[in-house]
Amino acid sequence: MGTDGRALRRFLRNPSAWLGLLVMAAVLLMAATAGLFYPGDPQGMVAKPYLWPGQDPAFPLGTDNLGRDVTAGVFHGARVSLWIGVVSAAICLTIGTLVGAIGGYFGGWTDDLLTRLTEAVQTMPSFLFLIVLVAIFQPTLATITLGIGLVSWPTVARLVRAEFRRLRGQDFVLAARSLGFPHWRIIFQEILPNALPPLIVTTSVIVASAILTESALAFLGLGDPNVLSWGMMIGNGRAVIRTAWYLSAVPGALIVLTVLAVNLLGEALNDAANPRLGN
Amino acid sequence: MSLRLLPVFVRALVRSLPTVAIIVVFNFFLLNMAPGDAADVLAAESGAATAETMAATRARLGLDLPLLDQFLNYVSGLLRLDLGFSAKFGVPVLEVILDRLPNTLLLMVTALVFALLVGILAGFLMALRAGSLLDRAISVVALFFYSIPSFWGALMLIVIFSVQLGWLPSSGYQTIGFEGSGLELALDMARYLVLPALSLSLFFIAIYARLTRASMLEVYGQDYVRTAVAKGLPPGRIALRHVLRNALVPVTTVAGIHFGILLGGAIVTETVFAWPGLGSLAFQAVFARDFAVLLGILLLSSVLVIAINIATDLLHAWLDPRVEVS
Numbered sequence: 001m002g003t004d005g006r007a008l009r010r011f012l013r014n015p016s017a018w019l020g021l022l023v024m025a026a027v028l029l030m031a032a033t034a035g036l037f038y039p040g041d042p043q044g045m046v047a048k049p050y051l052w053p054g055q056d057p058a059f060p061l062g063t064d065n066l067g068r069d070v071t072a073g074v075f076h077g078a079r080v081s082l083w084i085g086v087v088s089a090a091i092c093l094t095i096g097t098l099v100g101a102i103g104g105y106f107g108g109w110t111d112d113l114l115t116r117l118t119e120a121v122q123t124m125p126s127f128l129f130l131i132v133l134v135a136i137f138q139p140t141l142a143t144i145t146l147g148i149g150l151v152s153w154p155t156v157a158r159l160v161r162a163e164f165r166r167l168r169g170q171d172f173v174l175a176a177r178s179l180g181f182p183h184w185r186i187i188f189q190e191i192l193p194n195a196l197p198p199l200i201v202t203t204s205v206i207v208a209s210a211i212l213t214e215s216a217l218a219f220l221g222l223g224d225p226n227v228l229s230w231g232m233m234i235g236n237g238r239a240v241i242r243t244a245w246y247l248s249a250v251p252g253a254l255i256v257l258t259v260l261a262v263n264l265l266g267e268a269l270n271d272a273a274n275p276r277l278g279n
Numbered sequence: 280m281s282l283r284l285l286p287v288f289v290r291a292l293v294r295s296l297p298t299v300a301i302i303v304v305f306n307f308f309l310l311n312m313a314p315g316d317a318a319d320v321l322a323a324e325s326g327a328a329t330a331e332t333m334a335a336t337r338a339r340l341g342l343d344l345p346l347l348d349q350f351l352n353y354v355s356g357l358l359r360l361d362l363g364f365s366a367k368f369g370v371p372v373l374e375v376i377l378d379r380l381p382n383t384l385l386l387m388v389t390a391l392v393f394a395l396l397v398g399i400l401a402g403f404l405m406a407l408r409a410g411s412l413l414d415r416a417i418s419v420v421a422l423f424f425y426s427i428p429s430f431w432g433a434l435m436l437i438v439i440f441s442v443q444l445g446w447l448p449s450s451g452y453q454t455i456g457f458e459g460s461g462l463e464l465a466l467d468m469a470r471y472l473v474l475p476a477l478s479l480s481l482f483f484i485a486i487y488a489r490l491t492r493a494s495m496l497e498v499y500g501q502d503y504v505r506t507a508v509a510k511g512l513p514p515g516r517i518a519l520r521h522v523l524r525n526a527l528v529p530v531t532t533v534a535g536i537h538f539g540i541l542l543g544g545a546i547v548t549e550t551v552f553a554w555p556g557l558g559s560l561a562f563q564a565v566f567a568r569d570f571a572v573l574l575g576i577l578l579l580s581s582v583l584v585i586a587i588n589i590a591t592d593l594l595h596a597w598l599d600p601r602v603e604v605s
Contacts, residue, residue: 116298117301119297120297120301120302123298123302123588124305124577124580124581125539125540125542125543125577125581127544128543128546128561128577128580131546131561131565132573132574132577135313136312136313136570208426215431216429216430219430219431220430220547220550222565234430234431238551245434245438248438249438252428252435256423256426256428256431259427259428260422260423260426263425264422267422
């Protein structure tokens with residue numbers, strides 16, 4: 001596995017990778033320690049409303065219009081963004097990989113059918129589709145997570161399908177076939193590992209857009225009302241944007257940082273995997 | 280349109296039929312999953328209903344028929360452009376949507392054109408000076424734009440340009456009670472359009488900048504560019520005429536694909552700026568639980584995406600004569 005070792009070294013030499021890892025680690029730490037530092041309900045009123053950041057050292061990021069601690073909210077909000085980023089992306093990757101692998105491997109009418117399905121889902125404007133889903137099936141964290149996974153898989157399916165079509169005629173697959181391996185084994189153990197590298201880079205795009213999508217839903221008031229998230233905090237702060245803009249700015253800056261970190265990691269992975277594309 | 284494009288058009292049309300079919304079936308399924316039906320809507324509209332009148336309404340609308348018959352009714356309704364009745368607005372869904380569509384298209388087209396101009400220019404500069412400090416600086420800015428949630432960008436633009444500087448209005452689409460016409464009215468509306476269009480375009484500026492850069496660098500490696508250099512053509516002419524022109528083909532492809540994402544962005548942006556388009560209509564429909572309107576928007580915008588895709592196919596066939604019968 002010499003090439004993998006080289007790719008890893010290239011990845012670790014890249015300052016973008018380190019910056020991305022550092023920010024991700026910080027967000028992870030916030031999510032992990034939210035219950036420790038702020039064990040109470042982050043939506044509880046704890047102090048005077050409209051404390052600006054830095055005004056009271058007990059509330060470093062200030063308090064909102066109802067006297068809720070912004071720092072506590074931001075720590076708890078990190079959990080939602082990470083959860084969405086990981087679980088939605090996992091759902092999306094699972095569906096996309098299955099659809100793409102089956103279509104690309106078997107070809108024929110199975111492929112035609114799955115390609116049509118993929119095109120149809122891709123054609124529907126996904127954010128609008130998601131709003132419809134949430135409106136019909138109630139906005140809970142579970143439906144939102146599932147919904148984001150359900151609208152975003154076509155990109156993965158197309159990519160995996162293309163890789164499977166490229167790989168299915170190669171010698172190692174023919175060898176596996178002639179040895180009488182069952183289809184599922186050829187798909188998952190022979191072809192899939194070879195189709196993974198481009199998928200890893202796409203994963204970063206999917207994680208980033210899942211986090212952005214959830215924040216937009218929560219901002220519109222279409223998120224889970226019982227779970228405090230960064231998007232919801234921005235939505236709450238919006239009404240007082242003229243007087244207390246920090247209430248929108250702080251959680252928004254955290255979304256930008258988190259998504260930026262994911263994108264930096266994705267770029268570093270891409271550069272490590274395809275060194276010739278760099279300068 | 281030359282005759283050569285006709286088969287391309289027909290093929291694209293035929294190819295999109297299964298997609299339309301799947302979306303229609305799916306839309307019908309969602310409509311049935313939604314709580315309440317058209318009879319409830321009409322009852323709420325009239326303000327008085329008994330169990331008997333409800334049953335009569337259901338019979339009249341065919342809602343008591345088997346599901347398959349209901350589906351056939353739904354499809355024949357769609358063929359007559361009947362998308363149902365809006366409970367909130369008290370008029371047919373199509374009317375409400377067509378009323379708002381021009382505003383959304385104005386916002387989207389402005390944002391898209393702006394994003395294409397700025398993005399292509401930025402990508403052009405990056406490719407021209409690949410590896411330089413300028414290239415790196417622009418790519419950092421692009422990555423930043425790529426990571427900003429559009430609604431947050433919108434709010435921060437409002438804080439800067441409306442609240443702090445007081446230069447631009449933060450909501451609406453024209454000054455209330457504005458007197459004047461022609462150019463004055465257009466200028467007034469343009470002031471209201473700047474911030475929504477700008478916040479919607481940031482993400483796409485980033486995409487087009489990166490895409491133009493990558494695409495141009497690829498074209499630079501091709502033989503005909505080497506030939507042009509060997510001929511002694513000035514570098515600026517090569518960059519514009521030979522490289523940029525050909526590098527733009529992939530950019531136009533994704534511009535078609537991005538229509539759906541742009542629409543999603545428009546929904547959020549419109550609600551931030553109270554811009555009276557499809558997005559704020561969808562938002563109102565959610566809170567009024569007006570599912571007919573919501574699904575009508577979903578269906579119509581899907582059809583719009585398909586139309587854009589067909590248009591992109593035609594554009595490519597026109598740009599590149601090799602795209603013909605394949």
